[in-house]
Amino acid sequence: MSEKKLHHVTLIPGDGSGPEVIAAAKRVVEATGVPIEWDEMEAGAAMIEKYGTPLPDRVLDSIRRTGVALKGPITTPVGTGFRSVNVALRKTFDLYANVRPAKTLPGLAGRFDNVDLVIVRENTEDLYAGIEHMVGEDAAESIKLITRKGCERIVRYAFEYAVREGRKKVTAVHKANIMKCTDGLFLDVARQIAKEYPQIVFDDSIVDAMCMRLVMHPEDYDVLVCPNLYGDIVSDLCAGLVGGLGLTPSANIGEAGAIFEPIHGSAPDIAGQHKINPTAAILSASLMLAHLGEAEAAANITRAVADVIAAGKTLTQDMGGNASTEEFADAVIAAL
Numbered sequence: 001m002s003e004k005k006l007h008h009v010t011l012i013p014g015d016g017s018g019p020e021v022i023a024a025a026k027r028v029v030e031a032t033g034v035p036i037e038w039d040e041m042e043a044g045a046a047m048i049e050k051y052g053t054p055l056p057d058r059v060l061d062s063i064r065r066t067g068v069a070l071k072g073p074i075t076t077p078v079g080t081g082f083r084s085v086n087v088a089l090r091k092t093f094d095l096y097a098n099v100r101p102a103k104t105l106p107g108l109a110g111r112f113d114n115v116d117l118v119i120v121r122e123n124t125e126d127l128y129a130g131i132e133h134m135v136g137e138d139a140a141e142s143i144k145l146i147t148r149k150g151c152e153r154i155v156r157y158a159f160e161y162a163v164r165e166g167r168k169k170v171t172a173v174h175k176a177n178i179m180k181c182t183d184g185l186f187l188d189v190a191r192q193i194a195k196e197y198p199q200i201v202f203d204d205s206i207v208d209a210m211c212m213r214l215v216m217h218p219e220d221y222d223v224l225v226c227p228n229l230y231g232d233i234v235s236d237l238c239a240g241l242v243g244g245l246g247l248t249p250s251a252n253i254g255e256a257g258a259i260f261e262p263i264h265g266s267a268p269d270i271a272g273q274h275k276i277n278p279t280a281a282i283l284s285a286s287l288m289l290a291h292l293g294e295a296e297a298a299a300n301i302t303r304a305v306a307d308v309i310a311a312g313k314t315l316t317q318d319m320g321g322n323a324s325t326e327e328f329a330d331a332v333i334a335a336l
């Protein structure tokens, strides 16, 4: 039998409830038998005292070496304080495509039983880049920068993803009726690139109308390609359609690397209570294994998570049960 390939992965547990979900995800990955050497790195507010920055160079060096990270959420102070470590990581490695699947898991009482959406969110530009300043004391200005290159690569990524994953439709989400230059450029590029993919249905929707349609008829949508800020908001909405933030994973993909993380935040309100749902982190680890070429282990994890949820015996509080984070992970490992 041939030796299994050893993978090198940077592990960033994050803060708040992050370390709880990442520990659970790491155990599940290890239970698949895929050999991984983890390079564990800390980032966030707690690092400021030691390294003078929430994102020490050693974290960046580790990701440069491994090219892949599994990451827990990291708290960002609101209004003042340091800039988001998450945004800094995406910018440093130019992780331009943020892929966020939202799929109904049978067994969970939700509003819908047929959601199967993927949000492909541009990850480096738009208002989310946070290019802003005060204008005197009583006004503030933020710059919404959208480039043709940024639009082209995210729209192309969405179509290539649709082809690769056997998806049928790509919808471009925008507000080009009002932001005719910035969102107009995004829509224009999307329309041009769509012509290269005649096998994929293409349409577009204004973001506000899209939100209403999503909560009424999510089954009408397949792949949504969005500029950064709309993608951020719409993906939390889609998480709500399938049972909440505890369930939705994400992949941040670029040419120089990939970082996998749950879409939820550090959930400080429940940190240390062992009740956070690790599903989003475990499914993020599954996306990571697929990226590493370990398709079988990745599929195994997704199936095991679905089995545990469908069985309904070991669910965390947000899913209507009373299992701890660790008990849920144990059940997934047993189902592998």
Ligand code: NAD
Binding pocket: 072, 073, 074, 075, 076, 077, 086, 245, 246, 247, 261, 262, 263, 264, 265, 266, 267, 268, 269, 270, 275, 276, 277, 278, 279, 280, 318
């Ligand atoms: P949050 O996602 O942390 O929490 C929102 C609510 O959902 C809370 O009540 C929380 O307990 C609950 N929740 C979240 N994930 C859950 C899970 N897996 N299981 C059960 N319940 C869950 O959002 P927030 O409170 O707005 O943000 C907290 C911090 O996280 C902020 O500092 C924010 O900037 C940061 N954040 C980080 C990332 C990231 O690292 N990628 C993403 C989003 C937010």
